[in-house]
Amino acid sequence: MEETLLKTCLHDRHVVLGALMSPFAGFDMPIQYTNITEEHNAVRHKAGMFDVSHMGEIFVSGPDADKFVNHVFSNNIEGMEDGKILYGMMLYPNGTTVDDLLVYKEFVPDRYLLVVNASNIAKDYEWLCAQAEGYDVKVVNASDDWGQIALQGPEAEKYAVETLGLDEAAALGFYTYYETEYPGVAEPRMIVSRTGYTGEDGFEIYASHEAILKIWDTLLEAGVVPCGLGCRDTLRFEAGLPLYGHELSDEITPLEAGLGMFAKVKDKADFIGRDALVAQKEAGLARKSVGIELQDKAIPRAGYPVEVNGVQVGVVTTGYRSISTDRSVCVALVDKAYTELGTQVEIRIRKKVFPGIVTKRRFYETNYKK
Amino acid sequence: MAKTVEGLYYSESHEWVKVEGNVAIVGITDFAQHAMGDLSYVDMPEVDDELEKGEEFGAVESVKAASDLFCPVSGTVVEINEELEDAPELLNVDAFANWIMKVEMSDPSELESLMDAAAYEAMCANE
Incomplete structure (x- = not known):
């Protein structure tokens, strides 16, 4: 391996557990500990935990924070309550x-936490800094200071409360945090949110590296299954x-991705990209x-x-052989003429x-806590 | 460690060949199944397919990835192992006991370009 890969604070734990490690977003990350199917099913039926410390944490604060975040973010943070989260x-x-x-709205005024993809941390930070000109805000990339564990599955709440003693976690609604x-750690601040990337109930826990190590060890000892990025992808898919x-990129708009509900062109008069989305909607x-x-x-x-008919559309x-439904399914970006449900297409x-046959993009009934 | 079987021929792309008369019985090696993990699908050729040495003839797929299969010798497919259509995991159980296809060789001298077990093991040790 020529390139130098970054390591999360839990890297040693993965190696000791014998995980299959592979580069992801510049980090040496666990793909699987035992096998993807077992880990996938642990999250669907019990509880699994993921090291997602590679994710980025960017804090935006200052007198213009509300205005600035709403300018760069497609969803609408106006009137957002403290402790709420928006995708x-x-x-x-x-x-x-x-x-x-x-976007996490913090419990202090004029302060937000933006949790971004590991592969985009540097790009996002630079983008935010460039857009911040003329706004009285401070943008801080704190990704190196924070670790993150995603505790996911129908038994996640039980482990959060009983094993980690996070009593207040039980009362959290979907997409809220405390x-x-x-x-007993030097940097004790901890953020616990009822969020995830699996379609199951669960929590994402942000804390200092020292605390994350202790949380990981505690959950492991209690029987939570360590899960790699392999099943993280099959679950989210x-x-x-x-x-x-994949579904989103610098060549794909949220409207094309079928995520228009997260781009508030009607509710918000201004955000970067809004005019282009309005034009795209009007043009079709x-x-x-x-x-x-597939059959x-x-x-x-x-x-x-x-x-x-032999022509690429x-x-x-x-795409996967879906573990939970045992069907060969995929998400595809397809010419509009062939996007009606039930349309017959072919995959080479x-x-x-x-x-x-064209279907909905969700292949599994999600089990979020309301 | 991945095992090998003496008396078989091995390709650089991790297929094995067992020769019976003019027929090459082709499968994937233990090293290959181990590297792939639990297999969920085997994409097989069809009987009567004419394959060139080095030509892609199918794939084995795990949850995560597809790995192409390359024909180690030129010839015509005379039989495929239909058992693998419903039970691809047999390749994980025993990669050498479960063949994928049988090929009537058009040029058996191509076998000479393949490796023996010792040479193949040495190659895998460097991967």
């Missing part, structure tokens, strides 16, 4: 996507959640993200062509084409 995107002026992210302190670089979308289910067991993968962005897999 949305940062867009380029042409409407394509800089990144998709979570702050607490982890006892089944739940219809996008991954930057040329292509859109859909689900496709065959062949597995559609990212990059495979979607065809109709789209491309697969993510190596030398053969396989018939498929």
Whole structure:
């Protein structure tokens, strides 16, 4: 391996557990500890935990923080209550996507936490700093100071409360958070949110490296299954959640990705990319993200062509033999003419084409806590 | 450690070949199945397919990835192992006991370009 890979604070733990390690977003990350199917099912039926310390934490604060975040963020933070979280995107002026992210409204005025994709931390930070000109805000990339564990699955609440003693976690609604302190560490600040990337109930816990190590060890000892990025992808895919670089990118707008509900062109008079989205809506979308289910067991993968009568009409962005439904399914970006539910298309897999039917992009019924 | 079987021929792309008369029985090695992890699909050729040495003839797929299969010798597919269509995991159980296809060789001298078990093991040790 020529390039120098970054390591999360939990890297040694992964190595000791015998994880299969692989580069992801510049980090040496665990893909699986045992196998993807077992870890996937642990999250669907019990509880699993992911080291997601590679994710980025960028803090925006200052007198203009409200105005600034609403300017760069596609969702609407106006009237957002403290402790609430919103999902949305940062867009380029042409409407394509800089990144998709979570915005946490902090319990102090004029302060937000932006949680961004690991692969985009440097790009996002530079983008935010460039847009901040003329706004009285401070943008701080604190990604190196924070670790993060995602505790996910139907038993996540039980482990959060009983094992970690996070009593208040039980009362959290979906997409809300609270702050607490982890006892006996130098940097005790801890953020616990009812969020995730699996389609199951669960929590994302942000804390200092020292605290994250202790939380990991405590959960492991209690029987929470360590889960790698392999099943993180199969889980989020089944739940219809996008991954930057696949369903969203600097060539794909949220409207094309079917995520228009997170880009508030009607509610907000201004945000970067809004005009382009309005124009795209008026002109009509040329292509859109859909689900496709194959009858065959062949597995559609990212990059495979979607065809109709031998002519390419789209491309697969993510595909799997779905572990939870045992069906070969994918998300694909397809010419608008072929995006109606039930449309018959074909996917070229190596030398053969396989018939498929256009479906919704969510292949698994999610189990979020309301 | 991945095992090998004496008396077979091995390709750089991790296929094994067992020769019975003019027929090459082709499978994937233990090293390959181990590297792939749990297999969920085997994309097989069809009987009567004419394959060139080095030509892609199918793939084995795990949850995470597809790995192309390359034909170690030129010839015509005379039989495929249909058992693998419903039970791809057999390759994980025993990669050498479960073949993928049988090829009627058009040029058996191509076997000479393949490796024996010792040479293949040495190659894997460097991967």
